[in-house]
Amino acid sequence: MNILVQGAGALGAYFGGRMLEAGLNVSFFVREKRAAQLTKEGLKIISPEGNFARKEVAVYTSPEQVKNIDLVILTVKGYHLDQVIPQVQTIVQQTGAFVLPLLNGVEHLERLQQVIGKEKVIGGFASIIATLNEQGHVEHTSANSAMKFGALDNEQADICEQLEEINSHVKTNLLREENILKHMWKKYIFITSFSGITSAMQLPAGFIASSEASYVVAKKVIFEMNTLAAKEGIALTEYEVESMANRLKGFKKGATSSMHQDMRKGLPIEVEHLHGGALRLATKHDVMVPVIETLYGILKPYENGKPDCL
Template sequence: MNVLVFGAGAVGAYFGGRMLEANHSVSFFVREKRAKQLKEEGLKLISPEGDFVTKNLTLHTSEKEVKNTDLIILAVKGYHLEHVIPQLKIIMEQTGAFVLPLLNGFEHIDKLDQAVGKEKVLGGFAYIFATLNQQGHVVHGGNSSSIKFGSRHESQIEVCNQLNSMNQHVKTNLLLDENIIKEMWRKYLLITAFSGITSATQLPSGFTINSESTFNVLKNILLEMNLIAEKEGVIFAREEVDKIISLFKQYPNDTTSSMHQDLRKGLPIEVEHLQGGAVRYAQKHNVTIPVIETIYGILKPYENGKPN
């Protein structure tokens, strides 16, 4: 199977790199600046799962260059989605490929369905704590990583099975899930709470866990997100929510979110895609989510990077 990784930030570079390491057919669609950096520095993973470096890369900077592709792994930030959809459509029209989006949240699924058709859009997301250093190398800060994926249409079953067959050969986890919609919402609950609290406090998880008042804010975000999920037809038992809460207590004290990392660097953050999306879902269903609305209001000024 020929895989195109669309975007080579920390997420795209990491998982694409792991597939390359296992000798799978992988190419990257990147911007000119990132292509230049990858050509000069190579693709390098610094990770507890094993380091890897290569300069033997197939890079595309124009959608017209992309030909033989079966699966596109879409690994861009939420705020880039509108910009890349026209490019994505051209590539999919040229190749007939399916797309596996690894964006957080859920609003992007509706946008992609409208743009390229539901039968072409798999469900999925990534679990990884990683960032790029100044050389553009991926620094993996956790002990594990995974992509969870699954079919949303019967036409996607074969490509999902092919991706699943790659799992045993790569130094990460490519996990087929038959209930991918619920798993995507589970991640949405987790990431909205974790990104919100670490970014609003501008502190890693240890400070959240060790402060009862701050940890209560985190739990209230999860409860509000659970209410939204229920209105969208995705039900989590209270025990499932409690299990998510318990996950935070297992994180090392210095663990933080990619949103907090971006905030510290003065980069744009995904507040509109995550907390803003939750606010829109709440408005859609006429429910109140005061804690998330407060976090959203605190972080909104940083949406496009450090305010001048």
């Protein structure tokens, strides 16, 4: 299987690197600046799951360059989706590849399906806490990592089976899920709460547990998101919802969300993709989500990076 990872931030570089490490044919589609960095520095992973380095990696910067690809793993941030959709469309038209987007949230599925066809878009998401250092190397700080995926159309069965077979060869978890939409929603619910509260506090996750008031806010986001999930036909048990809420208290003191990491660096954040997406669903179903709306209002000024006045 020939795999193209579109986007080589911490997420794409990590999972793409793990597949390279396992001997798979993996290339990267990136912007010019990142291509130059990868050419100079190579791809390097620093991780509890094992370090890895590869000096030379295959890099594309134009969709017309891409040939003979079976699977595109889309790992860009939500705020880059508009920019990359035409590129994805060209690549799929040229190669017939399936697309596995690892974006947070759920809105991107329909948008991609409208452009390249429902049969081409596989469901999936990733679980990892990682960032890029100044050299563009991946610093993976959580104890483990996982990429979960599953078919949303019968035509995706073969490609999902091939991806599932890779799991035993890589130093990460590539896990196939039968009800991938439910798992995507569980991730969406949790990250909307976790990223929202850490970014609004501008403090790491340990302060969720140490401040009851902050924990209550984060927990209410989970309950509001669960209401939206139910309206979208995703049924979660009371135990599943409470487990997500309890998980908020289980992080190490210094751990934090990727959104909070981006905010501290003055980078754009995915507030529109996560909290904004939740508000659009709330409008669709005529549901009130006051805590999410409040977090959205607090974080919106940071959407495009550090505000000029700071």
